[in-house]
Amino acid sequence: MTVYLIRRLMQSALVVLAMTVILFLGVYAIGDPIEILISPDADQIERERAIAALGLDRPLWEQYFTFLGNALQGDLGRSFVFNEPALKLILQKMPATLELALAATVFAIILGLPLGLIAGLKPDAIYSRVIMATSILGFSLPTFWVGLMLIMVFAVQLGWLPSTGRGPTAEFLGVQWSFLTTDGLRYLIMPALNLSLFKISLVIRLTRAGVRETVLMDYVKFARAKGLSPNRVIFVHVLKNILIPVVTVTALEFGSTIAFSVVTESIFAWPGMGKLIIDSIYVLDRPVIVAYLMIIVFMFIILNFTVDVLYSVLDPRVRLQDQKA
Amino acid sequence: MSEQPTIEVRNLRTHFFTKAGVVKAVDDVSFSVGKGRILGLVGESGSGKSVTGFSIMGLVDPPGRVAGGEILFQGRDLAKLSEEEMRKIRGARIAMIFQDPMMTLNPVLRIDTQMIETVLAHDKVSEAEARKRARAALVQVGIPSPDERLKAYPHQFSGGMRQRVAIAIALLHKPELIIADEPTTALDVTIQGQILFEVQKLCRESGTSLIWITHDLSVVAGLADEICVMYASRIVEKGTVDEVLDHPLHPYTRGLIGSVPSRNVRGRPLAQIPGMTPSLLNLPPGCAFRARCPRASEACLVEPEMTAPLPNREVRCFHPHLETVAA
Numbered sequence: 001m002t003v004y005l006i007r008r009l010m011q012s013a014l015v016v017l018a019m020t021v022i023l024f025l026g027v028y029a030i031g032d033p034i035e036i037l038i039s040p041d042a043d044q045i046e047r048e049r050a051i052a053a054l055g056l057d058r059p060l061w062e063q064y065f066t067f068l069g070n071a072l073q074g075d076l077g078r079s080f081v082f083n084e085p086a087l088k089l090i091l092q093k094m095p096a097t098l099e100l101a102l103a104a105t106v107f108a109i110i111l112g113l114p115l116g117l118i119a120g121l122k123p124d125a126i127y128s129r130v131i132m133a134t135s136i137l138g139f140s141l142p143t144f145w146v147g148l149m150l151i152m153v154f155a156v157q158l159g160w161l162p163s164t165g166r167g168p169t170a171e172f173l174g175v176q177w178s179f180l181t182t183d184g185l186r187y188l189i190m191p192a193l194n195l196s197l198f199k200i201s202l203v204i205r206l207t208r209a210g211v212r213e214t215v216l217m218d219y220v221k222f223a224r225a226k227g228l229s230p231n232r233v234i235f236v237h238v239l240k241n242i243l244i245p246v247v248t249v250t251a252l253e254f255g256s257t258i259a260f261s262v263v264t265e266s267i268f269a270w271p272g273m274g275k276l277i278i279d280s281i282y283v284l285d286r287p288v289i290v291a292y293l294m295i296i297v298f299m300f301i302i303l304n305f306t307v308d309v310l311y312s313v314l315d316p317r318v319r320l321q322d323q324k325a
Numbered sequence: 326m327s328e329q330p331t332i333e334v335r336n337l338r339t340h341f342f343t344k345a346g347v348v349k350a351v352d353d354v355s356f357s358v359g360k361g362r363i364l365g366l367v368g369e370s371g372s373g374k375s376v377t378g379f380s381i382m383g384l385v386d387p388p389g390r391v392a393g394g395e396i397l398f399q400g401r402d403l404a405k406l407s408e409e410e411m412r413k414i415r416g417a418r419i420a421m422i423f424q425d426p427m428m429t430l431n432p433v434l435r436i437d438t439q440m441i442e443t444v445l446a447h448d449k450v451s452e453a454e455a456r457k458r459a460r461a462a463l464v465q466v467g468i469p470s471p472d473e474r475l476k477a478y479p480h481q482f483s484g485g486m487r488q489r490v491a492i493a494i495a496l497l498h499k500p501e502l503i504i505a506d507e508p509t510t511a512l513d514v515t516i517q518g519q520i521l522f523e524v525q526k527l528c529r530e531s532g533t534s535l536i537w538i539t540h541d542l543s544v545v546a547g548l549a550d551e552i553c554v555m556y557a558s559r560i561v562e563k564g565t566v567d568e569v570l571d572h573p574l575h576p577y578t579r580g581l582i583g584s585v586p587s588r589n590v591r592g593r594p595l596a597q598i599p600g601m602t603p604s605l606l607n608l609p610p611g612c613a614f615r616a617r618c619p620r621a622s623e624a625c626l627v628e629p630e631m632t633a634p635l636p637n638r639e640v641r642c643f644h645p646h647l648e649t650v651a652a
Binding site for chain 2: 217218219221222223224225226227228229232236237240241244314315316317
C-alpha cells in the first residue's frame with residue numbers, strides 16, 4: 001500500500017507539472033490584458049511602466065519559471081485587477097461553490113439512487129419508464145434554460161423561493177455557510193437543484209444499469225434461495241455491489257460540478273468561484289485564471305485519489321491487489 | 326413406500342412466456358424423493374433440469390412461471406404458497422447449492438455476514454449464537470481454521486472451498502431437502518470427489534433427501550439411488566441407478582451412456598448422439614427425440630406416454646430396449 005501511495009503521489013506531481021505548462025502557454029497565448037487594464041488614453045511611458053510592473057515585458061520562459069518558483073511557495077500570483085493574491089481571492093469564494101456542489105451531490109444521491117433502484121427492479125412498469133424518460137430530459141436540457149425556467153416558476157410565478165444571491169449565512173469552522181440558516185437553505189435549493197439535474201439523471205441511469213445487471217447474478221439468486229427477505233437482498237446484496245460505480249462517478253462528477261458550476265452561479269448570481277472566473281476571463285486577469293484552473297486540477301487529483309481509497313473500502317477484491325503491489 | 330416422500334412433484338409444468346412464444350422448459354415432470362434418498366436428475370444443457378430445481382424453490386424468474394402441476398413438500402403444495410410462506414421454507418427446509426461456486430457468494434460481503442444472515446433469516450437467535458452455528462457448519466464441511474475463514478471474503482477462497490462454504494450455508498438449518506444444481510461441474514476432479522463424498526455422508530447422517538442435477542452420468546453412478554433422465558423438458562426414463570445405467574431402456578439414455586468416453590475403445594471414433602437438442606420454442610409433435618433416434622418409426626409421430634414395461638422402471642418410448650434386460 002505504501003509503495004502504491006508513493007507511486008500515485010509521483011504520478012500526481014507529474015500531472016500537476018504538465019498542467020502548469022499547458023495552462024501557462026494557453027492563457028498567455030490569448031489576448032493582451034494591457035489593452036483592457038490600461039485606459040486607452042494612457043501614454044507610452046505609462047503603458048511601459050504598467051507592463052513592467054506586471055512582469056509582462058520579460059520573455060515567456062522567464063515568466064513561466066518565475067510563476068513556477070512562486071507557485072512552489074504557495075504564491076499563484078497577484079490579481080491584475082484587485083491587486084490581491086489570486087489564491088486568496090479564489091479561496092474566499094470557494095466555500096460558496098463547495099456548498100453549492102455538495103448540495104447538488106446530495107440531491108443527486110438522495111433522488112438518483114432510489115429512483116434508479118425503482119427503475120432497475122421493475123424495468124417494465126410505467127413509473128419506471130417515466131423515470132427513465134425524465135432522466136433523458138435531465139441529460140439533454142441545457143442547464144441555463146432549466147435555471148431560467150426554475151426562476152420563472154418558483155420565484156416569479158409562485159414566489160416560493162428567492163431567485164438570486166446566497167441569503168443569510170452562519171459561521172461554522174471559520175467559514176460562512178448558507179445551509180445553516182433556514183432562510184439560507186431556501187436560497188440554496190434552486191441553484192443546487194439546477195446544478196444537480198444532470199447528476200441526478202446520471203445516478204439514476206448508473207443505478208438502474210447496475211441493478212439490472214446485478215439482479216441476474218447467481219449470488220442474488222443464492223441470497224434469495226437462502227430465504228432472505230426481499231429488503232435484505234436488495235439493500236445489502238444488490239445495493240452494495242452497485243455502489244462501486246455510483247460512488248466512483250459521483251465523486252469524479254463532484255470535480256466537474258465545481259468546475260462547471262459557472263453557468264448556474266451566473267444565472268442565480270451565486271457568489272462563488274465560477275462567477276469570479278467568468279469575471280476574470282472578461283478582463284483577462286491571467287493570475288486569477290491560472291490559479292483557478294490550478295485549483296481545479298488539484299481538486300481532480302485529490303478526488304481521483306479519494307475514489308481509489310473509497311473503492312478499496314467498498315470492494316474487498318481491490319484491497320488484495322493493493323497488498324500485492 | 327408406505328412412508329410419505331420428502332418431495333413429490335406431480336405433472337409439473339414451468340413455462341416461459343417470451344415474446345417469441347411460450348417456451349415449455351419443464352413439461353409434465355413427475356418424480357418423488359423419499360427421506361434420505363438421493364435422486365439424480367440427468368440431462369443435457371437446456372433439458373429443463375435446472376428449471377425443475379428452481380421451480381421447487383419458487384425461484385423461477387419472469388417471464389417464466391409454474392404453469393401447472395403440484396410440488397408436494399411433505400404433503401404441502403409449494404406451488405400454492407404465498408411468497409412470504411415460500412421464503413420461510415427456502416434456505417430452512419429446502420436448500421439449494423448452485424453450479425458455479427465462483428458466482429454464488431456475494432463478492433463484497435464477508436463469509437460470516439453471508440452465513441449469519443442466513444441463520445437470522447429463519448431463527449430468532451442472537452448474533453453470537455448465529456456465528457457459533459456458522460462456525461460449526463464450516464467445521465462440518467471440513468474447512469480448516471473456521472474462525473479465520475469466517476472473516477474472509479469469497480475471493481480469498483479457492484473454487485472448491487467456496488463450494489464447501491455454499492454447502493455449509495445450505496446445511497445451516499438442517500434442511501429436509503437439498504437441491505444441488507451441478508455443484509461439482511466447475512471443480513477439479515479431485516475436489517469433485519471430495520465434495521461428493523462429503524455430501525453423501527451428510528445425507529446419510531442427517532436423513533436429508535437430495536436432488537442432484539447433473540449432465541455427468543459418472544457422478545450420478547456413484548452417488549444416487551434413483552435416476553431421472555430428462556430430454557427436451559420431459560422425463561424420458563426413470564428407475565434405480567443400477568437398473569438404468571446397466572440396462573437403459575430409452576434410446577436417448579443408451580446414447581448418453583454410450584457417449585461417456587471411457588466406455589469406448591481406444592482408437593475408434595468416439596460414440597455420439599447425432600444431431601442436437603431441438604429448440605423448445607417450436608417442438609415438433611410426437612417424440613422430441615425422434616429426429617436423432619435410431620429406432621424411430623411412424624409410431625413416434627405421436628407423443629409417447631410414460632409406461633412401465635418392467636417393475637419399478639418407467640420409460641417414455643414406443644421402442645424401448647427391452648432386449649438388454651431380457652439377456
